[in-house]
Amino acid sequence: MVLDIMLPGISGISLCQRIKSRWDVPVMLVTAKGEVSDRIAGLEAEADDYVAKPFHPRELALRAQRLVRRTDSSRVVVTAGVRLELDPASHDVIVGTERVSLTNTEYKLLAALISHPNSPLDFSQLLLMCWGEYDRHGDREMIKAAIYRMRHKLEAAVPGSAAAIESVRGTGYLLRADR
Template sequence: MSADQPVAFVVDDEPAMLDIVTFALETQGFETESFRSAEAAWAALGRSRPELVVLDVMLPGASGITLCQRIKAKWDVPVMLVTAKGDVSDRIAGLEAEADDYIAKPFHPRELALRAQRLVRRTESARQVPTIVGGLELDPASHDVIVDSERVPLTVNEFKLLSALMSRPNVPLDFAQLLLLGWGESDRIGEREMIKAAIYRMRHKLEAAAPGSSAVIESVRGTGYLLRART
């Protein structure tokens, strides 16, 4: 395998599904490693970090949601969840667990592979250059924000939302725009709840770190949010 190939961990307890996902990813240039349980994948993550984890929600032992939460609490690794068709609760739980994308069964293998490619490219691009607006500086390498010289750790979703807001300072952004700028999508089940919860947590972190900061997140009634960046 070429050293330039991105590595994807595929986690599913169904051999047929493992074969389908593995084949789809490898045809698009991924190198893959397969696991039948969350525990086996977690052990492998302790030894090396892939560019992507494709993770089934329903697993024996620890669930895919639990594994996603553990990954996101420790590493900046993008996670794509594979959910049952029409199971809205799984998708909402996945968003709350900081999953970067999801795809519902049954799916076309090429769609999964193309979404995986886009997710890896988007993640790598976001890591490259810090963003500075007002008193805020994003550090993509650590997923921290530096606010008035104070370093504040953010979750993956908080980081993506703040990145979206900082890309359009002083401009109101609705929920669809925030999703498009942060995740490259404009439609996700549970999007409003996920965004509201992340904004609520992030506001408290920023205010605790630097009261009276020159940049604040404001609610815009009937629209969404904006980052008020004062000079």
């Protein structure tokens, strides 16, 4: 989650503390406040990273990518009674007890979905999380095709497992997880 500190109505630091007390989600604070005391306050609020403005969009994207990769809990999820575990060494997913080979694109998309279970991710978010960009020509079609192929691979390994990846009409995708 990328969060600005200066929000209307609530401090981004307070919101960060609330989020971190309820969910295990990486939070990056972005702000014009770049003093050491501001950075310390943000990190004391349990933010995982702190970026002061001005920054280059690519820097923000790379930092977000690193946060997603570092989140170890983003490798395993139980969905529809089936355990999905990512294997970063081989770019495979273990569905129950079956190992399924994924393409690099499929693996990145599944990793993004697993890292945010039960949260819909729109196409822009998926692009940013997987490739560090948020606007590429043909992006929606590329994501749709990769999700389609991935669902078929999951379904072939363990019937019913593909239903965990839901389309969110007009938005993107969601991985429905039990925990």
